[in-house]
Amino acid sequence: MQPVAAAVERLHALADSPTVRRIAERFAAAGHELALVGGPVRDAFLGRDAHDLDFASSASPDEILAVIAPLASAHWDIGRAFGTIGARLGELTVEITTYRSDVYDGATRKPVVAFGDSLEGDLLRRDFTVNALALRLPGKVLVDPSGGLEDLLAGRLRTPIEPEVSFGDDPLRMLRGARFTAQLGFTLGAATASAIQAMADRIDIVSAERVGEELTKLLLAPDPDSGLRVLVDTGLAERILPELPALRLEIDEHAHHKDVYEHSLTALRQAIALEGSRGHAPDLVLRLATLLHDIGKPATRRIEPGGAVSFHHHDVLGAKLATKRLRELRFDGETIKAVATLVRLHLRFFGYADAGWTDAAVRRYVRDAGDQLERLHILSRADVTTRNQRKAARLQQAYDELEERIAALAAEEELAAIRPDLDGEQIMAILGIAPGPEVGEAYRHLLELRLDEGPLAPADAEQRLRAWWSARQDPAG
Structure with missing residues (x-):
């Protein structure tokens, strides 16, 4: 965690960079609000560099496109239905999204997209308070409606609204909580952890693809161990990776063996260390x-x-x-x-x-x-x-x-x-046979010889092949 003063300085430096300042000035001139939101703001406090930037704006998607298109070397509107316009400005990729205030039906995790009218309302619909921070531009005013800065300082994950409501809206957020413990080194707040435990079965409505994507991100994090323990301790693993909690085998005085669950997590930590040390x-x-x-x-x-x-x-x-x-x-x-x-x-x-x-x-x-x-x-x-x-x-x-x-x-x-000392064409020529299963059998025989004895000279390989073929043709002899 960066000292607050240093983090604010990093944020201001980002806001004052030529590209960000140009974007902010263009939106202000067009009469629209603009704020840097989410990950880039969070990462400034964690001392991590931001490579892609997310913005929120009062502008509609069409209005965003009208402002950003003249500045960009490329732009795309694949997320237009969700209010998002993407653009490439030099080396920087940005996404700008209209304020949102979505409604969920409770049966799926797909929201009925509704555009909002305030930055604060937009932030409160996000997954965790540490991701619900924003920096208004161009004035560089920090906006924190849910105590995200305090949670950043404490290394804690909480939802901006009641966790039961947040996870009910989008159960994937429960997996993101486990993933963020692995990526950021944070712990789940007590109410957040309790809600996940009570609602773990809600993860069943999330598609297998999205679950796999979150598991991938968790495993590639610096500390997968902590995230995996969250999955097991909250019951999420029982729904998405039941083989993991099943490793917690009973140990008694009559049947001593290592705790397979702890052994597997230890092996994972050691593999990650070796992964790095071997380059x-x-x-x-x-x-x-x-x-x-x-x-x-x-x-x-x-x-x-x-x-x-x-x-x-x-x-x-x-x-x-x-x-x-x-x-x-x-x-x-x-x-x-x-x-x-x-x-x-x-x-x-x-x-x-x-x-x-x-x-x-x-x-x-x-x-x-x-x-x-x-x-x-x-x-x-x-x-x-x-x-x-x-x-x-x-x-x-x-x-x-x-x-x-x-x-x-x-x-x-x-x-x-490793290959046999004779290839298929040579085998067929030596034995006078056509393509078929017998060529494969001969190939496998020569491969076994190669593995057992190392390379053979071509003449020796041919002699051994003919001997094998003769014995095969006349097994009684």
Whole structure:
């Protein structure tokens, strides 16, 4: 949080920038009110730069367009029905919206758009008080009808009106509350949290696409952990991602095992740290896979003789469950496939740590991971959350060794593009066969040889292929 004086100075500097000042002067000359609203004002107090600017105005959409069009290098009116005109001015993107005072029918989250007559009324219809701040232009007067500045200083999220009314109007605001805790590091006010808990089932009227979008923004935030805990603690996760609260498995004195929910959140924090230390930007696929990697455990939990707990094949089931959930949330196919691959493979490394691998096993690890290898490296490392420092050090050393072996083999054999030593055309020519299933079988046989033994010389590969084909043609011989 920036000191108030410094934040005000940042706001004034933004208002005095040539582009903003030009916009404000043009609106004033046309007899319209204009104010900088929402995120840019909030972010000035948080010390964050504003790249896109939102304005509210007393002008109608047609009047906004008449003022802004001569100033802009490009403009668009895709949001005209909602009172919004967008424009590009130099490097700056702006959206200017007519004051709103919408009415909701209670059955959907789509408002009956109604234009308002005051800035204060417009601000009170927004999601949270910290987003209901405005700076009137060109006079640079801060407008705060709901105590947003006080909430900013306290790091608190409250709704400008009664939360039951606000969330009843638009249930998506409940998810935005969880997301803002992750993005801004704020906490929910007590009344806000209670209202979400009481109204969690209202999220069911929100489209799966919008839920998926909010979950994506939350996971890509600096601290997804806090937002995910809000989802679970308020009951929202039961409606949109029930696999997450299901990880809170019962632990008793007869069946000791790690808290899978806390383990998953710890693994996510560690994956994010590794993501940064290895030079990667926030990675949605990695974060989804890490969060969901153990969701197969509740259904596979078994108490073994002696009281131990097992989760056999939870990796395979988890991949299926992750695929199903992400499809329901309308994630794209590429993301779903990548996440499922990582969940399915997340246990593979621990076999290496226990027994060591042959070169063939290392090749298969790389082959199976494909283009997800770097993410699998991070997930496998992040999955080690034991408090036993000796065990943690042993696993880290084992993975260091595995990565070194992968790098060495890759340098020798181009592991990233493992192919059989003969291609389909060569197989058909050598065996004198036409395209068909037998070519595929031969190809897979040669691929297994390649993985087991490394590259073969062409003559050796041909000899091995002919021997396989002969044995296949005469299995009794």
